[in-house]
Amino acid sequence: MHIDTTSILREYWGHDNFRGSQKEIIDTVLSGQDVLALMPTGGGKSICYQVPSLAMEGICIVVSPLVALIQDQVAQLKKRNIKAIALTGGIPQDELNNLLDNCLYGNYKFLYLSPERLQHTIVQERIQQMNVNLIAIDEAHCISQWGNDFRPAYLGCSILKEFVPDTPMIALTATATPRVVDDIVENLGLEQVNIFKDSFSRTNISFRVKHTEDKLYQLKKYMDKVPGSAIVYVRSRKMSVSLANFLIKNGVSASFFHGGIPKSEKEEKLNLWLNGKVRAMVATNAFGMGVDKPDVGLVVHHQVPDSLESYFQEAGRAGRDGKPSIAVILTSKEDGDKAKQQFLST
Numbered sequence: 001m002h003i004d005t006t007s008i009l010r011e012y013w014g015h016d017n018f019r020g021s022q023k024e025i026i027d028t029v030l031s032g033q034d035v036l037a038l039m040p041t042g043g044g045k046s047i048c049y050q051v052p053s054l055a056m057e058g059i060c061i062v063v064s065p066l067v068a069l070i071q072d073q074v075a076q077l078k079k080r081n082i083k084a085i086a087l088t089g090g091i092p093q094d095e096l097n098n099l100l101d102n103c104l105y106g107n108y109k110f111l112y113l114s115p116e117r118l119q120h121t122i123v124q125e126r127i128q129q130m131n132v133n134l135i136a137i138d139e140a141h142c143i144s145q146w147g148n149d150f151r152p153a154y155l156g157c158s159i160l161k162e163f164v165p166d167t168p169m170i171a172l173t174a175t176a177t178p179r180v181v182d183d184i185v186e187n188l189g190l191e192q193v194n195i196f197k198d199s200f201s202r203t204n205i206s207f208r209v210k211h212t213e214d215k216l217y218q219l220k221k222y223m224d225k226v227p228g229s230a231i232v233y234v235r236s237r238k239m240s241v242s243l244a245n246f247l248i249k250n251g252v253s254a255s256f257f258h259g260g261i262p263k264s265e266k267e268e269k270l271n272l273w274l275n276g277k278v279r280a281m282v283a284t285n286a287f288g289m290g291v292d293k294p295d296v297g298l299v300v301h302h303q304v305p306d307s308l309e310s311y312f313q314e315a316g317r318a319g320r321d322g323k324p325s326i327a328v329i330l331t332s333k334e335d336g337d338k339a340k341q342q343f344l345s346t
Helices: 005-013 022-030 047-054 067-079 093-105 121-127 152-156 159-163 178-188 215-225 237-249 263-274 308-315 333-345
Strands: 035-038 059-063 084-087 110-113 132-137 169-173 194-197 205-211 229-233 254-257 280-283 296-301 325-331
Touching (some): 005 022, 022 194, 047 059, 067 084, 067 263, 093 121, 132 159, 215 237, 215 296, 215 325
Parallel strands (some): 035 169, 035 194, 059 110, 132 169, 205 325, 296 325
């Protein structure tokens, strides 16, 4: 049976054409086959599971690592009048029961949950009762100990294969070395998997490395020169606070974000930045995964990133609207000396 997926794309997203490998990935999923999709940040990964799920009867189970990402995805779907539910932490038991009942009887199309939530017995029991048309594992590199954000609970995602054995699974990530790809395929139990890898070229981003002994001056200079929202990546929580204060003192609205901030404060800071109330977010690498903000004109790495893979994912958060943007690494002789010491000591 032919399914006109382009009409679904047009109806809900207003686009006339798919990008990159999206159409091929969607057709593969609709044929019932497992898929691993490697696509750049901003490459439209969510379309690859949302469109085929809308084309089929039943509900799509989406496993995602961050509450902010889950909430953003569900909000975007609801804006398009697509029924979606998020199971995040702190939901009372009676409310959890009601939400799971809605998934069973309420014609919902998407159920988003964290890998930790998937471990709950009641969730596992209800999923087995659902008409699941697709399983999507987002940020799938988290399943690998070689990934950037290893999450032990991700190793439990393969249980979904047991609950709904005839349902295709799609794993998606913006960064995966060959070793991580092997880990994803093995740990998820992907069968005769079709691997798609789109070009990671981002021609609208100008990648730069600025050697300087005065990083604060250069940071201020780039903030003055480049319009739009900005992300400044740092390697420590202390530095995130200090640089945010520096920007505020120099007339730039800024905030800081790191893993030690309480959940409610994280959500508040993220929303201020997403809504343009704060221009610059100074953050550790705990920030940005899956966050869809199109108008980021500048991404600054105030210190040398951990790896090329993490750098490309973080820098790729610039220019998601396709407009010219800048990703710059500020580096000094001291950075080089520290990196050399670190290398020699390992």
